[in-house]
Amino acid sequence: MNNDPFCGGRKLPLVEDFYTIQGEGFHAGKPAYFIRLGGCDVGCRWCDAKMTWNPRLYPPVEVDSIVERACSYPAQAIVITGGEPSLYPLDYLTERLTERGLEIFLETSGAHELTGRFDWICLSPKRQQPPVDSIYPRADELKVIVESEEDFRWAETNAARVAAGCRLYLQPEWSRYDRIVGPVVEYAKANPRWNISVQAHKFMRIP
Ligand SMILES: C[S@@+](CC[C@H](N)C(=O)[O-])C[C@H]1O[C@@H](n2cnc3c(N)ncnc32)[C@H](O)[C@@H]1O
Ligand SMILES: Nc1nc2[nH]cc(C(=O)O)c2c(=O)[nH]1
Numbered sequence: 294m295n296n297d298p299f300c301g302g303r304k305l306p307l308v309e310d311f312y313t314i315q316g317e318g319f320h321a322g323k324p325a326y327f328i329r330l331g332g333c334d335v336g337c338r339w340c341d342a343k344m345t346w347n348p349r350l351y352p353p354v355e356v357d358s359i360v361e362r363a364c365s366y367p368a369q370a371i372v373i374t375g376g377e378p379s380l381y382p383l384d385y386l387t388e389r390l391t392e393r394g395l396e397i398f399l400e401t402s403g404a405h406e407l408t409g410r411f412d413w414i415c416l417s418p419k420r421q422q423p424p425v426d427s428i429y430p431r432a433d434e435l436k437v438i439v440e441s442e443e444d445f446r447w448a449e450t451n452a453a454r455v456a457a458g459c460r461l462y463l464q465p466e467w468s469r470y471d472r473i474v475g476p477v478v479e480y481a482k483a484n485p486r487w488n489i490s491v492q493a494h495k496f497m498r499i500p
């Protein structure tokens with residue numbers, strides 16, 4: 294009997310993997326191979342990846358096979374996302390990708406203690422399940438989703454906790470884009486240490 298379904302990180306629950314253009318944040322516009330892991334316990338009501346939430350739908354698969362597939366594309370960068378990747382042991386995956394000379398970017402809510410080695414960490418904190426303390430100094434980018442004006446205060450609360458060089462982004466919640474983009478633009482103009490991230494892949498109609 295194996296009590297560890299993830300075999301120390303050699304297997305992970307894969308939802309999908311695909312080569313596309315990073316649509317969000319600092320690396321927006323950069324071709325990247327996405328690895329989307331299943332399972333999330335954070336429960337954002339506007340989550341655009343709800344199909345990932347139930348980990349039982351995604352039995353663990355061999356990480357080596359994911360890495361081989363990624364390497365069959367000309368991608369130079371990998372985005373590890375989900376679901377919530379911090380739920381899983383990521384050392385094995387990130388070591389294998391690093392060995393292949395790939396840059397590794399992470400998308401996380403920071404809800405759980407993080408394992409693995411990353412070239413870039415995007416922290417997208419969620420009010421209902423805030424990040425663990427240890428992720429704040431490691432964030433290269435803070436990306437706060439704005440669905441209403443109340444989220445500007447949440448954005449500042451998190452900005453006060455990241456390192457000095459961390460890039461700050463406000464990202465309009467997609468289903469409220471038309472209503473909230475105006476206030477987001479005005480907030481950034483009045484508080485220019487914040488930049489705006491729009492989900493460019495949705496405008497481009499690509500994955
Ligand atoms: C699907 S999440 C997966 C990674 C991780 N669970 C997280 O939330 O950071 C990827 C990114 O999409 C953002 N996101 C999800 N739904 C969104 C929406 N409706 N509008 C704007 N951004 C959204 C998240 O905040 C996160 O930055
Ligand atoms: N193109 C594209 N860019 C993205 N950046 C972050 C995404 C995510 O779901 O984590 C995402 C995504 O789903 N697609």
Ligand code: SF4
Pocket residue numbers: 333334335336337340341342343345375376377402419
């Ligand atoms: S933390 Fe990320 S994957 Fe989980 S519900 Fe929120 S946006 Fe979706």
Ligand SMILES: [Mg+2]
Pocket residue numbers: 341342
């Ligand atoms: Mg997405």
